[in-house]
Amino acid sequence: MAYSRTNNSTRATIDRSELYGSGTFKYVYAGTYTAGARKGQPCVAKEFKSGCVVEDHYFDEEMNICAKSQEIIDEFNEVGIMNQEVYLNTPEIWEYNGRRSPQKGQKVLIEPMIQNFEKFNSNSGWALSEPTGWAAALQSLSHFSYDNSGGQLLLCDLQGGIYNDGFVLTDPVIMSRAQNCGPADLGMDGIMSFFQRHRCNGFCDASWRKPPVLGKAKIRMHQGTTMQAYLPTRSSRTPLTVPGRRFR
Numbered sequence: 001m002a003y004s005r006t007n008n009s010t011r012a013t014i015d016r017s018e019l020y021g022s023g024t025f026k027y028v029y030a031g032t033y034t035a036g037a038r039k040g041q042p043c044v045a046k047e048f049k050s051g052c053v054v055e056d057h058y059f060d061e062e063m064n065i066c067a068k069s070q071e072i073i074d075e076f077n078e079v080g081i082m083n084q085e086v087y088l089n090t091p092e093i094w095e096y097n098g099r100r101s102p103q104k105g106q107k108v109l110i111e112p113m114i115q116n117f118e119k120f121n122s123n124s125g126w127a128l129s130e131p132t133g134w135a136a137a138l139q140s141l142s143h144f145s146y147d148n149s150g151g152q153l154l155l156c157d158l159q160g161g162i163y164n165d166g167f168v169l170t171d172p173v174i175m176s177r178a179q180n181c182g183p184a185d186l187g188m189d190g191i192m193s194f195f196q197r198h199r200c201n202g203f204c205d206a207s208w209r210k211p212p213v214l215g216k217a218k219i220r221m222h223q224g225t226t227m228q229a230y231l232p233t234r235s236s237r238t239p240l241t242v243p244g245r246r247f248r
């Protein structure tokens with residue numbers, strides 16, 4: 001079963017006159033569903049900050065990370081560590097189509113709004129210092145993801161809202177040994193930073209694996225999402241260095 005919270009709607013109006021929120025990668029605007037099962041309920045529209053040039057790639061990557069995160073969350077629920085379930089807000093790629101809208105044709109991620117939004121850990125190892133309840137359970141979800149993947153990845157940047165019968169996550173980050181899960185994937189350095197600061201709690205299982213942690217964390221810890229800085233490689237251009245020659 002997929003523990004996902006979906007739009008279940010076909011249309012919404014978005015108020016772009018005012019920013020509702022802003023993450024490292026995206027601007028968030030508030031709106032309301034106007035057709036479908038969630039008609040009248042609030043939603044959010046997320047737009048990439050990078051502009052439209054590279055957008056298709058960003059959208060594909062976002063949906064891949066979402067699908068992978070969903071698998072981890074479903075497996076965590078199936079193990080039955082919690083007596084309530086964790087759900088993942090599942091965005092869909094919609095397009096603005098207001099007749100006179102300057103955004104007409106522009107892609108946007110739409111998902112249901114989360115009430116009582118809170119952040120519980122980041123991709124640089126930040127977490128509440130003495131987590132209890134859901135905050136502790138979510139640290140354990142991160143640890144579970146590492147063990148359950150055979151030490152290949154870590155689900156983190158866990159944020160969302162507590163409801164009376166479960167928790168809804170949005171926009172998690174996956175950090176992977178292969179470092180192939182988008183710009184917030186800090187690879188093994190990020191995974192090690194999590195474990196350097198992670199203290200197992202009552203929801204963690206003593207048998208879950210941990211990487212051998214040595215020395216100081218390489219990633220500076222903060223609550224926001226840390227992003228890799230890189231320039232895209234242009235393979236058609238001549239390299240600056242050639243084997244056996246000095247840098248030129």
Ligand SMILES: [Zn+2]
Pocket residue numbers: 139140143198199200201204205
């Ligand atoms: Zn743990």
